[in-house]
Amino acid sequence: MTYSSPTAVPPAAAAGLTDRELVAVILDGKRAYLNELYRRYQDRVYYKCLGMVRDASQAQDLAHDVFIKVFTNLHKYQGNADLSFWIYAITYNHCVSHLKKAKRLRFDTMEESVDAVDGSQDALHEKLLHDLQLDQLDRLLKRLPREDEVLLTLKYQEAMSVKQIAAILQLSESAVKMRLLRCRERLAKLLNGLSHA
Template sequence: MVNVLYSRYADKVYRKCYSFVKDEAAAEDLAHDVFIKVLLNLNSFSGRSKFSSWLYSVTYNFCIDYLRRKQRYHIESIDNDNSAPVNIADIDTVEDLNHIKSDRLKLLLEKVKTEEKMILLMKYADSMSIKEIQEALNLSESAVKMRIKRAKEKILDLYETTSFSL
């Protein structure tokens, strides 16, 4: 059973860990630790949601805890860019969010709380549905929608107020 779980989910867990730490060795260590935690807590999986949703939740929470412990927040300088400002009212789809240059978006994501970054990544980077996020985070549908809305507004507010020049 352990081999089946590992072969089925190891790459996904590693990629999710890597998306948080951006370091191959650290991501491998985190993925390994996530699987140890999952195996030790397998009896806490109730079966009310898909196993993959539960594993996703464990992975996210483990990575967030790691980031909190290590306080791995670092802001990178980015080059000048003359792209037009984005109006908050116009942002409501993945395509609109992708309009913000990825380097700027990465910088902005480093400035928000880990929980805000996590829920935005779940929704937009991982294309999870509200229902999947709800199951993974054990929140109500309205709580998920409100957290996404607030996190998105915070990112866009930061976008409008952050100077991107060197």
């Protein structure tokens, strides 16, 4: 990665702290410990941004913005979820907002009914996803619309729950379930197309 920590080396004592302890120390006024927080998450945040925007320069800018948001909102971290999830939520929210503004991603609001989902068909698509090799899945995801790729990445590569995805994308849980169903259907069609080729 080409960008570096915003300030000097973190205090040596910082490395032995858990994430929760680190946040408590920072909120207690020891701002130098922000460096350790940055050090722990810089690569993960950058690569999450890169995975979403697929442009190194944009990813660096977005990662920088994410850390500004993390640092300025650290007092809002409640400790209810892991710090890593809280930071990932900020990262995904920021990247999704960026992509929406750039008109490269659309999560339109629409009436969606989960009751209409055919459970057996959905279970088949779910099994197909689990049977795919990671490299196959990655190649197929790149052929889907960006919205589908983001949803499936959150669900299957990040192992997030429907509730977590709904919070990040600011959608209802039923909307997320319906969208995931549609994404899996499109992915299954792509996979079937490959197997018959």
